[in-house]
Amino acid sequence: MATHPSILRGNDMSRGAWWPTAHGIEKGGRTRCRPSPRKPSSPRPVTPPPTSAPARRGFGEPRRQDDMATSRLPPATLTLKQFMRRQQVLLLYRRILQAIRQVPNDSDRKYLKDWAREEFKRNKSATEEDTIRMMITQGNMQLKELEKTLALARS
16 A cells, blocks of 8 residues: 655654655755756847727726726626526426437427427527526426326327
8 A cells, every 4th residue: 555755754754765746856844956957048029018008097096988898707608597597498408308209209209309499499599587487487387298298198
């Protein structure tokens, strides 16, 4: 069984043992680092500072309109609530497709699959929170109805 070097350090340090570390070779708590190979120095090109940079506002100055419009987040970032709704919609879509796969007739299966795809595509641009919640509820009811119909067809 191999023992981690950090467990043995107390005993090893008293004996003056050497062991490798991330920085080099250590003895008695001191680190010896190997010098990095020297690279030939080359002159760096000097770039002038950008002249079109916007002036920063100082402390205590009021915010400008363009400051308020910009955000540090990308424009397509979802809020937590939107992210959770999106996960609910995707889960509903997957569950509907899984239920449709159980339909025995090929033509009915294709029709239902196309219907589900078109419904989700048609409502893709919905942004109103209440509307999305209502559509999720309706989709869950239609899924339950489809599952009941499939259970009756099997029996």
